[in-house]
Amino acid sequence: MVALNHYLVLSAILFAIGTAGVFVRRNLITILLSIEIMLNAVNLTFVAFGRALGSADGQIIVFFVMTVAAAEAAVGLAIVITLFRHKESLNPDSFTLLKW
Amino acid sequence: MSPLLIAQIGLTLFVFVMLLSSAAVMVYVERKVAALLQQRLGPYLVGPKGLLQPLADVIKLMFKEELRPRAADALLFALAPIISATCAFAAFAVVPFGASTTFFGLLKIPLRLQVADVNVAILVIFAIASMSVYGIVLAGWSSNSKYSLLGGLRSSAQMISYELSYGLALAAVLLVSNSLSVTEIVNSQAGSWWHVIPRWSVFLQPVGFLIYMTAGIAETNRAPFDFPEAEQELVAGYHTEYSSMSFAMFFLAEYINMVTVSAVATDLFLGGWHGPFLPESLGWIWFLVKVGALLFFYVWMRWTLPRYRYDQLMRFGWKVLLPLSVVNLLVTAAGVLYFGL
């Protein structure tokens, strides 16, 4: 029998993977992808809790999270493109100057 | 196994085979119609009136050598045509093509002529359509050739741009028929107004229908929006480096996507299997007639209109089609609110 806890544990694992990705990787695009993993882990929690409580609120919050994720991806990728034009690099360590 | 399950499996296989053969028929029709429009004869050597030409094409493609550029990404290069073909087949799964039938009393419970009945069917069609872009983009990227890459890039930009209008046109139909299930949408279009005009959504949504067809042509990468392959500019676009059966799979996917877009248009706008003269159990004949007419329109468009320029395509998508579909949606919403349809 799969209970709420199973979903929460899965979500925690996914969130940890996303966190690890942000810490470990040195590629702006992979870092953005890791953030998407974290957002999805949170979404899973919301839907699971919504199912457990029998309310629609969990799914609605997921809807909002997805909107934010879409906005974040659009702006984030625009920033990545701009940075890449300046330095020909996607490594966040190469953007250490405040002004260039 | 219950008879219903057997019938369901049989129906699934039947749809699969019919989609395959529809692609073959479309190859023949495309060449014949092209010949008609260009005052030629078209294929006439293989079989009576050239009817076996698609078979000859398939045999030829099967015996060709499977080539792969040395610098290509082997895994993705092999995966791309599979994604294309799978998405094309999968999208048809939720499209109903006839009223429920008991097969002349063979079954106790009537079987719906549809592979899977999902209550969010329209969204599923939309989701699978949005996945089919990956086949083309990956083919373009993994080939490691500049023409393929340009084709893939164009394709992703084009699909994202036209998907919005496509979705908004679908949303307007949902407002009119008040359901997300395709079967219910079709059934809401039964009957007629004043015994003359059939109660089809196309008469409530003329603009929506035009937007849907335009965006559908762009989504299936057909002329005049066939930029991902634009042969005069990009050799063959995303499938430049493909040969043999993997090329055939892209070909297959293109034709099946056409059939799916036409079938969805028939279900949503043209009343599906409802029509005069025939009883509902023979409604699939109407369905086939309507899909056939739309497919002919597709082919007709391709051999009549020249290709747009790429910037014209983008301008049209974002500055004409998208505002138009937003206005259409707003007007529809206001109409539904006011008249209480």
Added chain:
Amino acid sequence: MTGSPMLFYLFAAVAVGASLLVIAQRNPVYSVLLLIGSFGALSGLYVLLDAPFVAVIQIIVYAGAIMVLFLFVVMLLNAPHEDTDYDSHVHPLLRPGPMRFGAALALAFGVELVWALTRAGQSGAFAGGAVSSVAQIGHALFTDYAFPFEVTSILILVAMMGAVVLARRD
């Protein structure tokens, strides 16, 4: 449908495996594709949770739009590999220094979360009533959540303008 353990473990394994490979992959194109696989598995989990609407918009929005955008940018920049000093010979997950510390931190975080959750006891068997109809969600969205919904449109407008301004060549 919440009680089918086979499907749950299958989807969970795919989601975790694909996500792990996303951060272990050197080539961003593969990362993006694996993430799409992970989203597909999550979509399956949403179906198991009786949330077909979320499952479908997960595919439409995440896999069909956001990931296409990522793939587009990866292809456009055509800079597949990480350019650090030890890119060629050390796997990205095994690099020395602060990154190894970060990985340890993330691991500790994950272990802590899982530990806390399993300590919480065997609560939360799913109740009967599931909200799976799109109509109910839509109703709640346009009544109780009408204001946040409207704010969302402004958020998207701002994001759109920001993206255009940032990516414009001047």
